Amino acid sequence: MDKLLTFSITGLSLAAIYAIGASGLVLTYTTTGIFNFAHGAIGMIGAFAYWQLRFDWGWPAPIALAVVLVVMAPLFGVFLEAVIMRSLEGTSDATKLVVSISLLSGLIGLANWIWQPGVQRPTSRFFQGSKFTVFGVFVSWHEATALLLAVGVALALRFLLHRTGIGIAMRAAVDDRDLAMLNGARPNRGSMLAWALGCSLAALSGILFVGTLGLEAGVLALLIVNAYAAAIVGRLRSLPLTFVGALILGLGEAYWQGYRADVSFLSGSNLSTFGSAIPVMILFAVLLVLPNPRLKGRAARSREFFAAPSRGAALAFSGVMVVGAYVISGFMTRAHQIDLAEAFAFAIIALSFVPLVGMAGRVSLCQLSFAGIGAVTMAHLGNENSLRGLVAAVVITAAVGALVALPALRLSGIYLALATAAFAVALDRWVFQLRSFEVFGLFPVKFFEAGSVSVNRVEVGGISTASPRAQAMLLSIVFALLALFVTWIRRNAFGRRLLALKESEAACATFGMNLTLAKLTVFALAAGIAGLGGALYGGLLQSVNPGHFSFVTGLPVFMLAVVGGIGSVGGALNAGIGLATLAVIPNLIPALEKVMPVMPGLVGIGLGRNPSGGVQKMTEAFAPVRRSPRALLALTGALALLTVLRSIDVIGNWPYVLLAMAVAFASPLVATTLGGRGSDPAAGEGAGEDGEPIALEWVGLLRPFTDDDRKSMDLSLGHSSGVSRGTA
Amino acid sequence: MENLLELRDIHAAYDQIQVLNGVDLAVPAGSVFALLGANGAGKTTTLRVIAGLHQPTSGEVVVAGRCVNGAHPEELARRGLCLIPEGRGIFPNLTVMEHLRMAARSRLPLAEVEAIAFDRFPRLAERRHQMAGTLSGGEQQMLAMARGLATKPALLLLDELSMGLAPLVVESLYEVVAQIASEGVSILVVEQIAQTVLKVADYAAVMVHGKVAKVGRPADLEGELSAAYFGT
Ligand SMILES: Nc1ncnc2c1ncn2[C@@H]1O[C@H](COP(=O)(O)OP(=O)(O)OP(=O)(O)O)[C@@H](O)[C@H]1O
Ligand SMILES: [Mg+2]
Numbered sequence: 005m006d007k008l009l010t011f012s013i014t015g016l017s018l019a020a021i022y023a024i025g026a027s028g029l030v031l032t033y034t035t036t037g038i039f040n041f042a043h044g045a046i047g048m049i050g051a052f053a054y055w056q057l058r059f060d061w062g063w064p065a066p067i068a069l070a071v072v073l074v075v076m077a078p079l080f081g082v083f084l085e086a087v088i089m090r091s092l093e094g095t096s097d098a099t100k101l102v103v104s105i106s107l108l109s110g111l112i113g114l115a116n117w118i119w120q121p122g123v124q125r126p127t128s129r130f131f132q133g134s135k136f137t138v139f140g141v142f143v144s145w146h147e148a149t150a151l152l153l154a155v156g157v158a159l160a161l162r163f164l165l166h167r168t169g170i171g172i173a174m175r176a177a178v179d180d181r182d183l184a185m186l187n188g189a190r191p192n193r194g195s196m197l198a199w200a201l202g203c204s205l206a207a208l209s210g211i212l213f214v215g216t217l218g219l220e221a222g223v224l225a226l227l228i229v230n231a232y233a234a235a236i237v238g239r240l241r242s243l244p245l246t247f248v249g250a251l252i253l254g255l256g257e258a259y260w261q262g263y264r265a266d267v268s269f270l271s272g273s274n275l276s277t278f279g280s281a282i283p284v285m286i287l288f289a290v291l292l293v294l295p296n297p298r299l300k301g302r303a304a305r306s307r308e309f310f311a312a313p314s315r316g317a318a319l320a321f322s323g324v325m326v327v328g329a330y331v332i333s334g335f336m337t338r339a340h341q342i343d344l345a346e347a348f349a350f351a352i353i354a355l356s357f358v359p360l361v362g363m364a365g366r367v368s369l370c371q372l373s374f375a376g377i378g379a380v381t382m383a384h385l386g387n388e389n390s391l392r393g394l395v396a397a398v399v400i401t402a403a404v405g406a407l408v409a410l411p412a413l414r415l416s417g418i419y420l421a422l423a424t425a426a427f428a429v430a431l432d433r434w435v436f437q438l439r440s441f442e443v444f445g446l447f448p449v450k451f452f453e454a455g456s457v458s459v460n461r462v463e464v465g466g467i468s469t470a471s472p473r474a475q476a477m478l479l480s481i482v483f484a485l486l487a488l489f490v491t492w493i494r495r496n497a498f499g500r501r502l503l504a505l506k507e508s509e510a511a512c513a514t515f516g517m518n519l520t521l522a523k524l525t526v527f528a529l530a531a532g533i534a535g536l537g538g539a540l541y542g543g544l545l546q547s548v549n550p551g552h553f554s555f556v557t558g559l560p561v562f563m564l565a566v567v568g569g570i571g572s573v574g575g576a577l578n579a580g581i582g583l584a585t586l587a588v589i590p591n592l593i594p595a596l597e598k599v600m601p602v603m604p605g606l607v608g609i610g611l612g613r614n615p616s617g618g619v620q621k622m623t624e625a626f627a628p629v630r631r632s633p634r635a636l637l638a639l640t641g642a643l644a645l646l647t648v649l650r651s652i653d654v655i656g657n658w659p660y661v662l663l664a665m666a667v668a669f670a671s672p673l674v675a676t677t678l679g680g681r682g683s684d685p686a687a688g689e690g691a692g693e694d695g696e697p698i699a700l701e702w703v704g705l706l707r708p709f710t711d712d713d714r715k716s717m718d719l720s721l722g723h724s725s726g727v728s729r730g731t732a
Numbered sequence: 733m734e735n736l737l738e739l740r741d742i743h744a745a746y747d748q749i750q751v752l753n754g755v756d757l758a759v760p761a762g763s764v765f766a767l768l769g770a771n772g773a774g775k776t777t778t779l780r781v782i783a784g785l786h787q788p789t790s791g792e793v794v795v796a797g798r799c800v801n802g803a804h805p806e807e808l809a810r811r812g813l814c815l816i817p818e819g820r821g822i823f824p825n826l827t828v829m830e831h832l833r834m835a836a837r838s839r840l841p842l843a844e845v846e847a848i849a850f851d852r853f854p855r856l857a858e859r860r861h862q863m864a865g866t867l868s869g870g871e872q873q874m875l876a877m878a879r880g881l882a883t884k885p886a887l888l889l890l891d892e893l894s895m896g897l898a899p900l901v902v903e904s905l906y907e908v909v910a911q912i913a914s915e916g917v918s919i920l921v922v923e924q925i926a927q928t929v930l931k932v933a934d935y936a937a938v939m940v941h942g943k944v945a946k947v948g949r950p951a952d953l954e955g956e957l958s959a960a961y962f963g964t
Contacts, residue, residue, distance in 0.1 A: 169836075176826055176830075182817070183823065185805040185809065186805055186809055186815050187806075187809060188834075
């Protein structure tokens with residue numbers, strides 16, 4: 005009985021902390037429509053700031069609390085709203101998601117920069133952990149405070165949202181922002197208040213956590229992911245249900261810790277890390293059981309737009325890339341050859357986002373986890389025959405991908421992102437930590453053996469890829485082939501089906517499309533690509549551990565792919581190169597080492613301005629070059645000349661890179677002055693830029709309308725008088 | 733007579749698509765002005781420009797003699813300009829009372845707002861704690877009107893009051909419009925179906941392809957309407 009009471013009290017106080025964190029999340033989501041993935045990270049920063057004031061500088065607790073909760077956190081919220089979130093108005097869910105995920109990743113980087121990780125930071129609980137007794141059970145004042153605060157927060161939020169003018173106006177702005185303005189409300193003030201309060205609540209929950217756990221940025225930022233489960237129980241809208249969710253979580257976790265040892269079949273060592281995965285499991289489960297958030301009839305029209313590359317362009321892209329990798333790797337040191345290979349490995353993993361996110365509009369945050377499964381498979385099955393290992397990696401990850409997708413099929417938007425995040429975190433915290441075990445005594449399952457495993461490099465038909473340069477070439481060729489494959493998908497019926505799925509599920513359903521099959525296929529396909537990338541990446545590293553494939557490590561891959569343009573293979577390449585560059589820069593400029601983890605976050609946050617991605621912009625800038633044969637020839641010639649100069653050691657590596665970049669940037673200017681075919685965009689009637697006929701719906705986008713187009717359109721619409729009407 | 737609202741050569745576009753091509757309009761103070769036109773003529777866009785929700789690319793919006801281009805919609809609302817938008821101008825997840833509290837935020841005390849709204853629409857008083865999303869279509873339109881009137885606007889902009897409502901409900905809503913007009917409020921009404929609104933309007937204009945094609949007394953316009961709608 006005492007035991008039950010003790011663990012109930014622990015559970016209740018945990019629930020209180022979850023409830024405080026989750027209610028802040030719900031508040032910002034309902035009032036601004038942005039699901040803040042960085043909510044936990046903000047709480048984490050708050051906790052660190054509190055530690056700094058309270059324990060490092062020795063301020064009295066009340067003052068430190070007041071400074072963090074009443075001054076710093078709200079100011080940070082106001083800053084976030086004014087500088088980042090406000091500009092997200094009217095962007096798609098995916099863009100909002102990316103920005104808040106970038107913020108999460110950036111804040112973790114920031115915390116690790118300011119507060120060096122791995123250092124012991126002494127903390128204590130409120131009131132120095134002093135206790136009182138209730139029914140013969142000790143209760144710490146810290147726990148009691150958490151409980152009281154949660155109740156206080158619940159009452160205060162209820163009052164704010166239903167009894168005060170600004171609260172009602174905030175709820176009104178959620179329903180219809182324009183209409184709220186027509187009512188004389190100032191929605192920006194409401195959003196600002198919501199962000200200020202949200203950050204304060206996040207910080208409060210973070211500070212309360214610190215009393216129970218240590219200070220570690222990644223752990224704390226994701227710990228509050230647990231609170232997300234509570235928010236989802238409230239379907240991100242209802243505060244009372246959110247509190248119920250928090251209760252389930254808190255008590256569930258406490259009872260698991262308390263009673264696991266008593267139940268024989270739960271006490272196995274494979275379940276010892278299961279406890280920390282419980283909240284994310286609940287998150288996953290709740291997402292699946294909750295009533296469907298409806299098929300969205302009219303998806304908010306997003307600003308993102310991706311055109312299909314032509315077959316010729318894709319071939320040229322792949323060819324240039326492989327040849328480029330061959331030429332450049334020849335000039336590189338072994339270490340840089342490995343960096344180059346790593347860039348392509350990440351590019352392959354990032355390529356898995358293109359069909360899934362770019363085409364089907366389904367955000368998955370667990371692609372790097374799939375890569376981890378691929379690497380593990382390669383480690384255990386690719387020892388004798390590396391090809392067999394690769395095939396197994398693709399098949400097994402594709403199967404796991406389909407398995408994960410199966411329950412998650414009806415989810416989309418942030419719900420799917422959350423479910424995949426939950427899956428990734430569950431792998432991090434539990435599955436990847438497991439030792440090998442037997443499934444029903446049939447076959448063994450092995451992961452990282454609670455440490456690291458070694459992975460073989462590929463050997464095909466007696467050709468070994470053991471040298472760094474061979475690795476770079478192997479990975480670049482695989483990437484090039486996969487890029488062609490993905491481009492081919494984009495251009496065939498399956499790709500069009502995926503695009504239709506992204507635009508409107510409801511419309512697809514009315515066309516009688518088999519949504520389930522399309523979604524399952526694209527998930528399996530994406531997982532398979534990631535698995536292949538992971539297997540090759542593992543081979544490149546030769547020894548891998550769970551840290552290489554964790555949820556947090558995966559965030560920059562996603563963000564950089566989005567920044568490059570997640571609808572194109574160029575975006576994936578951008579992610580690979582970006583990540584490798586981030587890894588290389590500290591070697592060149594050691595002072596920047598700590599700043600690097602913050603970079604992807606900053607880059608991602610900047611995305612709001614240009615949602616179609618940077619590659620799209622670059623492609624547009626290079627359009628004149630592609631249209632003018634003379635300019636293309638000049639560009640190739642100049643690059644070839646530089647390469648020759650480099651190979652006979654007339655110039656060094658750095659001048660080579662800089663000059664090549666200068667030539668590339670100058671080429672659009674040269675092309676426009678040279679003129680040529682590029683000056684007449686309508687050249688080649690009924691055809692796109694490369695002479696291929698283009699579909700009717702792209703006319704006007706890829707090239708201007710002509711009278712002939714109007715005629716043929718009128719014909720197909722059956723307007724026989726169409727042409728004469730204009731002159732009548 | 734003085735004009736409460738004047739539009740001078742308004743041009744407006746959504747992205748690249750030009751929607752308004754030089755709209756000129758003058759609404760005399762205290763009159764009911766009907767703006768008619770076919771689907772897509774640009775009526776809603778015109779109202780959005782007036783209310784500050786959409787920035788015109790050129791031209792002037794003049795309210796009570798002052799140019800209000802670039803003013804924020806909430807500022808205009810607080811100064812007595814009220815737009816009741818197309819569809820139902822309500823917040824589905826707010827109760828009737830909360831709508832009135834929204835109205836009370838900018839200009840009048842809550843008690844006065846309540847008095848105005850429930851006087852005009854007693855049906856709403858019975859449903860004061862109901863979520864607006866669960867009200868019937870007619871009740872929702874009443875609530876939208878009530879909320880608008882309770883701010884005691886000087887200029888009321890109504891966009892397709894009749895959309896999806898039974899003729900009887902439309903008639904009664906227009907009776908309210910006539911009543912408010914008689915109290916000195918200037919009203920600009922946008923409608924597709926001309927019959928009902930032309931009974932209460934003092935002036936009317938027909939819009940075609942983002943321009944005002946014809947202005948006049950309702951009686952003069954009857955003949956023009958079919959031309960505007962059928963493009964003959
Ligand atoms: N947000 C928008 N983005 C792009 N185009 C728009 C947008 N809103 C309106 N339009 C276009 O502007 C034109 C005028 O629209 P508007 O809503 O003003 O017409 P309307 O006269 O009110 O029509 P209706 O009687 O059907 O309500 C239409 O062709 C419409 O397609
Ligand atoms: Mg309209």
